[in-house]
Amino acid sequence: MNSGPGAADEAPVDEIVEALRGVAQLGGFFALGTVRGPGSGGGHLTWEGFSARARTVNERLATAETRIGVSIAHLGLAARLWSPVLACALVHGIVPVMTTVEWADDGSSLRLAGPRGSRAPRSAAALADAVAAQADGVLQRVESHLPARVAPRLLAGNSASALVGSAAQLLRLRPGLRGPLTELTRDLLETGRLRGTGRITGPELSFRRRSCCLYYRVPNGSTCGDCCLVR
Template sequence: MNATEARPEQVTEALRDIARLGGFFALDTVAPRDRAGGGALRDGFAARARAVNDRFGTAEARVGVSIAHLGLAARLWSPVLACALVHGIVPTMSAVDWSGEGTDLCLTESRGRIAARLPSPVEAVHAEVDGVLRDVESGLTAKVAPGLLAGNSASALVGSAAQLLRTRPALRGPLTRLTRELLETGRLRGTGRITGPRLTFRRNSCCLFYRAPGGGTCGDCCLTG
């Protein structure tokens, strides 16, 4: 174990703690023998995208892909942000997998790094989430604009941060700084802007939810006024 690595039990306890925040913050840990890992998330994404199309009654494949991608991004950003800010640990997300037939996630290995010992905690947080998303995107079954996918990630990031702010208001300062810095990192740069102290957001792209029957637009959509 090098100086930046957290002990497995530290990572497990941190994840159990932030799971109490509810919703997308839950990220279970399971023994490696119980899950396949290594590309399983990518391989199972197509079925989740088709389920979205079925649920909303649309045959437009890119709509299901985009909405499922947005949901996945939120399930990745939420626990990583919370772990980094509440416990100072950046969990290693390369071992992430589907927890079951639904959209919940789990980690097949409890690994992570101590944020304060990293050269750039911001880049580390970004890399853990963006690496998983790019792997999933490499196997998409429908063509979706790269800018839209980057916008989905940004939207999910700020939405996760806003939810964390509501549950842990004492984190406002470091949470706002981290969120703003992440929005200037990699492909998130130029995807949108924070519009208020409660981490409201206006993205520069649309997730295509409006194209689903009865879908409408989201609160941060570029198509709203």
């Protein structure tokens, strides 16, 4: 999968910035700020930054089990990557290049340094590949330096859960996108490591994953709505 646009399909920077500004108005995880220069994070989601956020999750959930904080922080990061990429692709026809995404502050918000992007491919398969490369591809690079060992299928399940959760939220906000959004989401669930992570269970993009994010292990925790442990 390519990490950036080719010269023929590259979108102007102003259009990319406007597209991201537009989808940010959807709120929540769709917000992705931009910095015209190289930014302050060296163009990367650093492992130190992720580790700090995982520790914060552990403290907030009052659990000492490191892999729980890692999994929950990873799930949140996945949602912040999938949401703006999905929305930009379907609402504005632009796939932003996420390789220069960085932490925006001491919280979990993200911003894109030196924004670049490409026109969304017309082929369904090519679009799925392009979107996956800029969301799940960046997420996998973060996973190469996690502060605790977490099962690869759990991480893939987190990514799939975040993908479908982002798609379901976009569907609620933009119901007119139902057809292309449902098609793209299904295609993405058959792309790369997301294949076999779960299945869509309803027209509103409800989902049942085949792994668990470990939230049930925190004090007073419970299973999530898409968890494989739900009966």
